[in-house]
Amino acid sequence: MPYQVFTEKAIALIASIPEGRVMTYGGIAAWCGLPREARRVARLLSNLSHKHDLPWHRVVNRLGKISLPESGGYELQKKLLESEGVVFDGSGRISLKRYLWAPDSSC
């Protein structure tokens, strides 16, 4: 799968995440056929979130934690998720068991 195709798919997938749900970097990459490309998903968000109006805040790491540093938008993401009904525990973590989401249609 060409790089650009993956990029388009990943963007579409992220854009399709419903409110109150989250996905992991690796999960997005894997769903698009490239399980090792978690970092590429991260890079996409970093590069395109300001252009594509994507719900980047619905993407967290595999532990259900926000990967951004406090100086990089951590608080913003947390607020956005909380405003959608996502609850954080004492460690700034969310329950992937409850909030992790996967699309039902194929790619």
Next chain:
DNA sequence: CCACTGACTACTT
């Protein structure tokens, strides 16, 4: 072209 870096993950303590 080589080395470093990063919104990551998997495997071991």
Next chain:
DNA sequence: CAAGTAGCCAGTG
């Protein structure tokens, strides 16, 4: 899933 280590891949200088 806490902390350390290694693998991955593309962007950057």
